[in-house]
Amino acid sequence: MFKARKLVDVGKSFLNDLIHWVSFNEEISNIVDKLNQSMEEPPVKLGHRQISHPGGFCREFSRRRLSMAEAYIIITKLHSPEIFEVRLQALRSLMEQSLHAKTVTMPINTARVQIFLIKEAIKAHGDRRRQMELVADFGQASFGNEALIRKFLKDNGLIEVPEEGKPLKTLDLGWDDHVHDSLTEGRKTPTRILIDSFVKGLSRITLIYNSIGEERMISEAITAGEIMGISVEIGLEFSVGHGGSRRHYIYVPPLFRRSHDFFMFLKEHEIDLAQLKAGLQKNIENRHKSIVLVIRQFNDVHLPKLNEDFASDSPCWFAPLTEPELQKIVAYGQPSREHLSELLFERFKSVFFNRVLFYKAQAMAAEKRFRKGIFCKWELDAVHARYHECRETYIHLSRADLAGRYLASRSSVDYDSSFATELPLLDTLCSLPGRIVLLHPIELGLKRAIKHVIEFAPFITHLETLNLRDSATRNPSDLIVFNKFIFLLNNQPMSEILKFLDQEEISDISAEAVENARQITKTRAIIPTCGSDSSGRNKLIPGMGFIRSSMISSAIKKEFLEKHFVLPRPIGNLIINQGRWSRELPHEDSDHETVVCMGKQLPPLLNKVGDERAIELIDFSRFWRYLNPDLKNLFRLSVGFAVALYWMTMFQFQAEHFTGAFFAVIWFLITFYRNVLVDLIASSGTDFKRWSLRNVNFDNAYQSIFWTGFSVPVMGLVKNNFDVLWPYLQAGMLYESSKFFFICIANGIYISLHNRLRNFDRSVIKANFFRSVLSWPFAVVFAPVGNLIGVPSIVQAKFWSDVVAGFIEGGSKFSQRFTLRKRDLTEILPYLYSHDRNERITAMLDVLYIWARAPRGKTCLRLLLLNKPSLGERIWRWRRETPEEAQIRAKRYRALYYRMLELFGFAGMLDILTEYSLSHFSGNDASALAHLIGSEAEDFLAWLKKLEKHLPPEEMAPEEKLKVSA
Numbered sequence: 001m002f003k004a005r006k007l008v009d010v011g012k013s014f015l016n017d018l019i020h021w022v023s024f025n026e027e028i029s030n031i032v033d034k035l036n037q038s039m040e041e042p043p044v045k046l047g048h049r050q051i052s053h054p055g056g057f058c059r060e061f062s063r064r065r066l067s068m069a070e071a072y073i074i075i076t077k078l079h080s081p082e083i084f085e086v087r088l089q090a091l092r093s094l095m096e097q098s099l100h101a102k103t104v105t106m107p108i109n110t111a112r113v114q115i116f117l118i119k120e121a122i123k124a125h126g127d128r129r130r131q132m133e134l135v136a137d138f139g140q141a142s143f144g145n146e147a148l149i150r151k152f153l154k155d156n157g158l159i160e161v162p163e164e165g166k167p168l169k170t171l172d173l174g175w176d177d178h179v180h181d182s183l184t185e186g187r188k189t190p191t192r193i194l195i196d197s198f199v200k201g202l203s204r205i206t207l208i209y210n211s212i213g214e215e216r217m218i219s220e221a222i223t224a225g226e227i228m229g230i231s232v233e234i235g236l237e238f239s240v241g242h243g244g245s246r247r248h249y250i251y252v253p254p255l256f257r258r259s260h261d262f263f264m265f266l267k268e269h270e271i272d273l274a275q276l277k278a279g280l281q282k283n284i285e286n287r288h289k290s291i292v293l294v295i296r297q298f299n300d301v302h303l304p305k306l307n308e309d310f311a312s313d314s315p316c317w318f319a320p321l322t323e324p325e326l327q328k329i330v331a332y333g334q335p336s337r338e339h340l341s342e343l344l345f346e347r348f349k350s351v352f353f354n355r356v357l358f359y360k361a362q363a364m365a366a367e368k369r370f371r372k373g374i375f376c377k378w379e380l381d382a383v384h385a386r387y388h389e390c391r392e393t394y395i396h397l398s399r400a401d402l403a404g405r406y407l408a409s410r411s412s413v414d415y416d417s418s419f420a421t422e423l424p425l426l427d428t429l430c431s432l433p434g435r436i437v438l439l440h441p442i443e444l445g446l447k448r449a450i451k452h453v454i455e456f457a458p459f460i461t462h463l464e465t466l467n468l469r470d471s472a473t474r475n476p477s478d479l480i481v482f483n484k485f486i487f488l489l490n491n492q493p494m495s496e497i498l499k500f501l502d503q504e505e506i507s508d509i510s511a512e513a514v515e516n517a518r519q520i521t522k523t524r525a526i527i528p529t530c531g532s533d534s535s536g537r538n539k540l541i542p543g544m545g546f547i548r549s550s551m552i553s554s555a556i557k558k559e560f561l562e563k564h565f566v567l568p569r570p571i572g573n574l575i576i577n578q579g580r581w582s583r584e585l586p587h588e589d590s591d592h593e594t595v596v597c598m599g600k601q602l603p604p605l606l607n608k609v610g611d612e613r614a615i616e617l618i619d620f621s622r623f624w625r626y627l628n629p630d631l632k633n634l635f636r637l638s639v640g641f642a643v644a645l646y647w648m649t650m651f652q653f654q655a656e657h658f659t660g661a662f663f664a665v666i667w668f669l670i671t672f673y674r675n676v677l678v679d680l681i682a683s684s685g686t687d688f689k690r691w692s693l694r695n696v697n698f699d700n701a702y703q704s705i706f707w708t709g710f711s712v713p714v715m716g717l718v719k720n721n722f723d724v725l726w727p728y729l730q731a732g733m734l735y736e737s738s739k740f741f742f743i744c745i746a747n748g749i750y751i752s753l754h755n756r757l758r759n760f761d762r763s764v765i766k767a768n769f770f771r772s773v774l775s776w777p778f779a780v781v782f783a784p785v786g787n788l789i790g791v792p793s794i795v796q797a798k799f800w801s802d803v804v805a806g807f808i809e810g811g812s813k814f815s816q817r818f819t820l821r822k823r824d825l826t827e828i829l830p831y832l833y834s835h836d837r838n839e840r841i842t843a844m845l846d847v848l849y850i851w852a853r854a855p856r857g858k859t860c861l862r863l864l865l866l867n868k869p870s871l872g873e874r875i876w877r878w879r880r881e882t883p884e885e886a887q888i889r890a891k892r893y894r895a896l897y898y899r900m901l902e903l904f905g906f907a908g909m910l911d912i913l914t915e916y917s918l919s920h921f922s923g924n925d926a927s928a929l930a931h932l933i934g935s936e937a938e939d940f941l942a943w944l945k946k947l948e949k950h951l952p953p954e955e956m957a958p959e960e961k962l963k964v965s966a
Contacts, residue, residue: 103144167229178531640709
């Protein structure tokens with residue numbers, strides 16, 4: 001049995017190695033090598049190349065995916081508050097790079113997918129195969145194919161964001177009212193949390209702090225939200241009461257767009273917030289003392305038992321926990337039980353790994369001694385039992401279990417808050433703008449929580465009816481009952497509330513107190529909220545983010561709901577309706593809309609020893625998806641050509657195999673050169689000197705070749721059956737018209753079907769169907785010529801179909817590339833007016849690069865400066881402007897033209913550009929820039945001067961026209 005299993009593992013390993021050998025190409029391998037090199041090197045600040053626009057000269061230095069990875073690595077590795085501006089600079093670079101993919105239809109969703117893939121590639125460090133898969137997926141996602149992007153979103157449990165050209169904060173999508181960053185209990189900096197929020201599709205989050213002393217991190221949070229287009233609120237968490245029975249609140253000031261405005265608010269209300277600020281600092285000190293007590297109790301109570309079988313100098317000895325160790329995990333935040341749980345887990349994992357190896361060695365030796373007769377069966381079983389018990393303990397170690405078992409509970413070791421009671425603090429905070437939120441009230445117990453809400457209803461504006469971290473340890477029925485109480489308090493008359501209290505046997509609340517609370521909720525409801533309380537440490541609890549089910553697009557809704565946790569409907573409905581509800585519906589009849597948790601509950605992650613034999617065999621779908629592109633294209637060419645050759649030689653030209661083979665080759669050449677020419681013309685037009693094979697999508701060309709091979713028998717069968725069924729003379733205009741009509745329709749249907757299999761966008765599928773229909777009249781008109789020289793009808797139909805396709809695809813690709821260049825130039829040109837010399841010169845180099853190297857760069861710049869619409873804009877009349885708007889735009893681009901002429905025509909500008917490049921760049925980067933300047937700057941200046949005579953005459957303002965006419 002053991003030998004058979006070993007043979008299976010060897011076979012799997014060999015097959016996996018073979019698949020690895022034929023997967024990917026050298027480009028993907030080099031990118032992963034550079035990515036891992038960047039991860040292993042100390043992170044540094046982003047260089048001047050990052051000032052360059054993503055569509056500018058920085059494209060000459062490194063691939064976009066590497067630039068994004070470098071920025072994300074800086075964000076993940078640098079945690080200090082002192083360098084928060086470096087993280088924000090990296091975040092800006094990451095966002096700019098991600099939003100400049102090769103797409104004009106799904107820029108936001110493409111950016112989210114690409115950031116997700118880069119994150120996963122960095123997280124997969126050590127698993128080279130997984131990294132290469134993610135990098136390859138990134139390249140596919142860059143094109144922004146709608147079906148492919150939706151597949152990535154669906155596979156990875158992400159929502160689809162509406163592409164309305166608006167920031168996420170205006171779309172009212174996901175939210176989370178309780179999130180921790182590294183300044184409190186969290187694992188991630190504010191910048192990383194905002195990146196995760198953007199990827200998930202959150203519109204707003206509330207970051208929780210228990211101190212306002214570290215202004216840099218709070219400033220980072222608000223600024224990062226502005227960069228990502230997400231609303232960031234700052235919540236100040238404080239507790240009230242004695243240890244073991246403390247109540248937790250958050251004061252959330254109004255939303256501010258800039259961090260400066262937030263701190264100005266704090267300064268304006270400094271006197272009112274003085275008590276809160278002092279109390280928060282005192283609570284930090286008290287919390288630290290309680291953490292020290294928990295550590296001491298663990299060392300005194302649990303360590304002796306854990307170390308019973310080992311000496312203090314053994315690697316298997318569990319050393320006492322210390323504050324310096326804890327501080328390394330806390331880093332720049334404040335110590336908490338979450339940090340202590342993390343330390344405990346890491347120590348247990350390290351020590352028990354050594355113990356597993358120790359007992360394993362003993363077990364292996366015991367087996368040999370047993371075979372020699374030195375050990376008896378009982379002794380062997382005892383050694384095996386110790387080994388397997390230790391191994392099972394190590395494999396199933398988890399933070400939550402360890403904390404529950406070894407750390408003293410809050411009820412036994414807790415601290416007294418500096419705020420003994422809610423008053424007068426809540427009274428002071430009520431006088432300020434903002435909201436007061438009661439956090440996870442069920443921690444007080446159901447009955448006490450209800451009494452507490454009634455007593456402090458005048459001060460509580462919001463109430464956390466669901467907290468994911470706290471709810472994991474609560475009775476679910478208590479959450480439903482408490483939610484029922486909030487519904488009654490906000491919506492029902494006194495009689496219903498008193499009836500509920502009587503049913504729950506809560507008798508020690510006066511009717512007067514209930515009446516006062518109900519009078520308050522008549523004018524303003526106590527609004528229920530939900531928060532993940534996410535710290536990024538416990539994988540068994542769903543991560544941050546909630547969304548209304550109605551905001552999930554129908555394309556991915558079913559799969560999304562299958563992978564994510566749905567809040568109990570009564571709780572979700574009350575949150576959606578902000579505490580108000582016109583009627584209480586039974587569970588089965590209530591509105592289908594509810595709240596869905598956007599974080600996923602991951603299965604327990606087992607700790608591996610390293611001797612596990614399980615080998616995962618790479619399935620066929622992964623093998624084909626990541627097969628080396630050259631091998632994949634060779635396969636496509638071979639299969640497609642074999643099908644076409646078989647039909648041409650065995651059916652079309654049965655007696656003339658050479659002729660059949662000739663036309664099969666012609667068929668493939670038509671398809672291949674159509675794809676190549678369309679890409680070349682779309683990128684550089686008829687400027688043959690600028691044609692480059694780098695601008696040709698060979699993967700698309702070979703896919704077309706594969707599918708066109710099967711179109712040969714499809715069109716051949718239609719033509720042959722048509723000839724059999726045609727009742728009249730097989731000649732003349734009627735015969736040719738009818739024949740080509742059916743051939744072209746069959747070709748159009750076939751193309752549409754394989755376009756769907758290739759996940760083309762619907763608009764492309766429609767265009768490709770009608771291209772075959774549009775080719776019909778051309779095939780009919782030129783049929784006499786084709787028949788005269790002996791070209792088969794299906795080849796004639798194929799030729800004209802590809803001619804029409806060339807115009808349609810070429811126009812579409814030209815329009816897309818023109819739009820991308822226009823987007824880049826309109827973002828770069830304003831920097832020519834910058835007062836910052838570096839920004840101004842960088843913009844000049846970007847413009848020079850786009851004009852000289854970028855596909856359609858010269859054409860786009862010319863049309864922009866001359867204020868002329870492109871061919872697509874002329875046909876579709878995209879510009880709908882008033883005469884005044886058109887005049888303003890014409891003046892703006894005319895001024896930009898003369899600004900460019902002034903800058904590039906300045907005496908010594910060539911030296912200035914070259915010296916700037918050499919002083920800010922080195923090595924290959926400096927060489928590439930120097931070559932760009934030397935080879936293109938003079939030509940660009942000459943081009944600018946020639947363009948002046950084509951500038952439209954400057955129009956006078958309407959008032960000036962009136963004066964002239966007068």
